[in-house]
Amino acid sequence: xxLTIRDHKRVTIMRVVGRVDASTAAxxxxxxxxxxxxxxxxxxxxxxxxxxxxxAGARILISAQKALKGKGGKVLLAQPxxxxxxxxxxxxxxxxxxxxxxxxxxxxxV
Numbered sequence: 001x002x003l004t005i006r007d008h009k010r011v012t013i014m015r016v017v018g019r020v021d022a023s024t025a026a027x028x029x030x031x032x033x034x035x036x037x038x039x040x041x042x043x044x045x046x047x048x049x050x051x052x053x054x055x056a057g058a059r060i061l062i063s064a065q066k067a068l069k070g071k072g073g074k075v076l077l078a079q080p081x082x083x084x085x086x087x088x089x090x091x092x093x094x095x096x097x098x099x100x101x102x103x104x105x106x107x108x109x110v
Contacts, residue, residue, distance in 0.1 A: 001016070001017065001018035001019055001020060001024040001027065001028065002015075002016075002017040002018055003015070003016060003017075003027070003028065003031045004017075005031065005034070005035065007038075007040065008107060009107070010040060010041075010042060010110055011040050011042040011043065011044050011076075011106075011107055011110055012035045012038055012040045012042070012043050012044070013043075013044045013046060013078075013103060013107075014031065014032070014035060014043065014044070014045050014046065015046040015049070016028075016045055016046065016047050016049065016050045017049040017050070018049070018050070018051055019050075019051050019052040019054075020050060020052065020053050020054060020056075020057035020060075021052060021054040021056070021057070022054060022056055025054065025056040025057055025060060028057060028060055029060045029063075032060055032061075032063075032064045035064075036064060036067045036068060036071075040073070041068055041071040041072050041073025041074075042068070042073040042074060042076065042110045043064065043068060043073070043074075043075045043076070044076045044077075044078050044103060044106040044107060045061075045075060045076070045077050045078065045080075046078045046079065046103055047077055047078065047079065047080035047081055047084045048078075048079040048080065048081055049081070050080070050081050050083070050084050051081070051083060052083055052084075052087075053083065053084045053087045053088070054087075055087075055091070057087075058087060058088065058091055058093060061075060061093075061096075061097065062093070062096065065096055065097065074098070075097055076097070076098045076099075076100060076106040076109065076110070077097050077098065077099045077100065077106070078099075078100050078101075078102060078103040078105070078106040079100070079101060079102060079103070080099060085099070
């Protein structure tokens, strides 16, 4: 798994490449916490190159959503892969995370 973080105006953007599973969940969670502790209340996750999202990864997203809601922000998903959409749908979580076709659309929604 590769994670790239960049700031853009009022949001932090994290690009997720590869698998978010039991072996990478700790690193994923640490980077998410870094973003939450940063200056922006909105986190856009670019998930088009995410091959897989495990239940551990989904739990991290839920925790991040709760933490950012407390700061007046939220987690937004930009162009999630079909596998990520499938996992969120099967877990009944798609309503918790706004999904956008592009990163620009997600940023514009903030």
